[in-house]
Amino acid sequence: MRSWTAALAALVAVVGLVAGNASAASAHGLLVRSDPAAGEMLAASPNAISLWFSETVEVEPGWVTVTDASGARQDLGNTRIARDDVLQVTVNIKTLSQGAYTVRWRAVSVDTHVVAGAFQFGVGVQVSGDGGQPSGGASPIEALLRWGAPRGCPPTPPASARCTPPG
Numbered sequence: 001m002r003s004w005t006a007a008l009a010a011l012v013a014v015v016g017l018v019a020g021n022a023s024a025a026s027a028h029g030l031l032v033r034s035d036p037a038a039g040e041m042l043a044a045s046p047n048a049i050s051l052w053f054s055e056t057v058e059v060e061p062g063w064v065t066v067t068d069a070s071g072a073r074q075d076l077g078n079t080r081i082a083r084d085d086v087l088q089v090t091v092n093i094k095t096l097s098q099g100a101y102t103v104r105w106r107a108v109s110v111d112t113h114v115v116a117g118a119f120q121f122g123v124g125v126q127v128s129g130d131g132g133q134p135s136g137g138a139s140p141i142e143a144l145l146r147w148g149a150p151r152g153c154p155p156t157p158p159a160s161a162r163c164t165p166p167g
C-alpha cells in the first residue's frame, strides 16, 4: 500500500508539473519575420541581418551566423538586441558577393527555452524553396511538456518541429 501511495503522489506531481508548464511551453518567442526574408533574392549585399520575434528573447554575440556556400562565416559575430526595438535581433555581416547564404539563429525565450532555426537567402541568385522553414530546438522534456499545450501543437510533435499557434 505504501508503494501505491508513493506512486500516486509521484503521478500527481508529474501531472501538476505538466499542467503548470503547459502555458509556459506555448509562450516561446517565435520568429515573426526577418530581413532578408527566408528565400528572398537580393540584388545586392545587405549590411546586416535582422530577426523579429513575437516576444523578447536573449541572445549571445555568436548566436546568429551567416555562412556562404562553402560554410565560411560572413557575419561579424556581434549578434545583439537592437537598441531601438526590443523584439529585434541584429547581426552585421561582411559585404556579400553573389551566392546563396544560410542564416542560423538561436535565442533564449523568456520561458528559458531555446528556440532556433535556419533559413537561406540569395544575393543575385535564387535559393531553393525549402530553405525558409524554421526549426525548433526542443529538448525532450519540452516535447513532453507539449502534451499539455492547448493550441498549435500536434500530440506528438517531431523533435525538429516548433509549435506555431494558428493565427
Ligand SMILES: [Cu+2]
Pocket (backbone or CB within 6 Å): 024, 025, 026, 027, 028, 109, 111, 113
Ligand atoms: Cu517554451
